[in-house]
Amino acid sequence: KASVASGGDLLPAEIVRMLQQLGGTLTSGLSDDALLQIALLRDEGGRMSTSEVRMAYQDMVRGNLNADDMAAQIAAGLRDENGNSIYGGQFSENPLAFVSEQIIPRLEAMGVDLKDSEAVSSALDKELGFTTTGVRFFAAAVANASERAAEFERAAKVDTEYAKKNPTLRAQGQAVKAQFENVASEAGALAMPAIKAGMDILGDS
16 A cells, blocks of 8 residues: 555565564554555655654653653643653554644644744754654654645555455465556556566565
8 A cells, every 4th residue: 555655666675674663662553554654754754764753752752851851741731740651652553643633733833834844843842842853753744744645545545455365475466466556557656667566576475
């Protein structure tokens, strides 16, 4: 699904590397939709974006934030009065949904122009208490919210359950590959060679 939504830029091997870089603790709690969203963000931001997701999660839950950042998160309602994380579980289930439901409304309430990347980054740092690496993830998530919605619509057209009914891994790969070609054709994708190359890896296994 991520390969379709990215126009063929994301290949299976890249998805595997993404999961490895996220680490078992965070990956185990992520929903399928969240993994898809992070894959699309990785497509836009490169490998660094994966480590940024992991660091943003640490900003949400770790107890050794500096005093100013801890105070900012408490004041913003991201932690309770004792400094305990309130939304760590929500973030770990779906980081980008968390951004839409918790971070963007807070930025809007501050009067931050979401189209002004410098203003967004400054507020994330000074008012919400995130580290430099965490800020990069949240800022990218805020900036790309509308584009991700369009990519999700494309990805939703891929029926991976159909492929699972095939008896062999090769058949599964070929079935998914065929669907990728159909969906990408409908979407007017121009990167079919890249999609085919990635899916041939699975189909020939």
